[in-house]
Structures are given as C-alpha cells and as structure tokens.
Amino acid sequence: MNRLHLTFPCAGAALAGTLDMATATGTTGLLIVSGGNEVRAGAWAGQAQLAARLARHGVPVFRFDRRGVGDSEGANGGFRSSSDDLAAALAAFRKAAPQVRRVVAFGNCDAAAALLLHHAGLGIDALVLANPWTIDGEEAPAAMPAAAIRQRYLAKLRNPREVLRLLSGGVNLAKLFRGLRSAAAPAAAPSSLVDALRAGADAFAGPLTILLASGDRTAQLFEAAWPKDDARVQRIASASHSFSDDAAREWLFTRLLDVLD
Structure with missing residues (x-):
C-alpha cells in the first residue's frame, strides 16, 4: 500500500490531502470527508486506518x-461553506489517481450533511452518509428527542430482566416518570437544515446509503426528523458516533465495500 501526502489549491488556499492506493488499483475510489473540525486522520486515526x-x-x-x-490554509467556514473544498478535493483525487472512473463519497456527521448540500455538479457516483447532522445550530440539544426516548422505553419493556427490575422496585420511579413525560412530548418541527438535506437526497441520482449507530444521539436526532420508511437507512446497535468499537468498525467496512463493489 502506497500513501501519498500532497497539497492542492482551493480558492487561493493550499489544502492538505492524503491518497492511499494499493499497487493494483481499482477504478472505483472513495473520497472521505471529515466531519466537524476533525482532521483527515479521523477520530483515533480511524479514517486513516x-x-x-x-x-x-x-x-x-x-x-x-x-x-x-488541520494542515490546510484558509478560514474555516464550517460544513455549510465547504462546496469549494469538496470540488477541489475531487479534482485533486482524480488528478492523483487518473485510473479512477467512479467516485463514492463517505462522510460522517456534518460531513454527511455537507455532501447532501453540495453534491450537485461534483460528479459523485454514490453517497454513503453516516449519522448525518440535522441541527441548525452548532451543538446538539442536551436532551434526547422524544422519539428516541420512546424507542428506548419500548426496548426495555420487551426485555424480561428490565420488567423484573420494575416489578421488584429496582427502578427509580421519579426518573422513570420524567422519562415518560419527555417521551410524550410532541415531535419538534423539522429544521431548515433537515429540509435542505431532504432536498439534497431527492436530487441525488446515484445510490445513497445512510448508516446509523442507533445509540448515538446525532443518529437519534436524524431518525426523529427523517422519513421513517426510507429504505436506504441501515442501522447497527452501537453508541459510537465514529464507529470505533470492533463490531461497528467491521460493519462500516463491510457496508462501504458493498457500495464500492
């Protein structure tokens, strides 16, 4: 495996990129877009691995x-202002790996949102979006969405051990009632970002896969705002936002290979 570090231009700034390429290279390549202010290596170097x-x-x-x-110049405008960055990265990818004919783009959190907002005209062939960010502000609400709380309590009621805990007095009733009250709250109105993400998903002509770690709060907020019957959504029972536990890491790798193949 060869790893090439390079720089490329974007709106007057020099951006840093890394290309990993095997000796016998395929014609389908993966563009990884980092979420938040995370560098290209990813959390715990997970993207590099x-x-x-x-x-x-x-x-x-x-x-x-x-x-x-990270190593890139310029001003950080956040994911909403990353259209030029995506276009420049794709151009650099195609120049450095000219054998690539098909590009799959993968992004987690607000990188997934960026891909839905800015894919038009980039020539991306398939999208893999993990735990997409749906909040108009910079931070997720401290409380879980009511839909996620309902899902959690339903799962507990299906578990005989949890029912036994309730009947034997092993459950904090005050906390239980607070949770039930939150679960009964009406769903929040969709944000303007959610509307834009839905429009971006509808406008994308290629295959689109949405991967959710069902215990992750960002994924729960996404599920609360997204159509429940979307067959493109796949889930794993993990609370790791970055798919860092062993089972989630393998699951993510397999899902990506499914799209890349």
Missing part, C-alpha cells in the same frame, strides 16, 4: 483537511 485497509483491497482512498482545519 480505514483508508489503509480499503487500499489493501484495491480501493484508492483520498482524505483531506478542508480550509482552516
């Missing part, structure tokens, strides 16, 4: 730091 593993399977993988993040 993922890229190396995919490269060993013959998949060229390109990662980059957007403007104002």
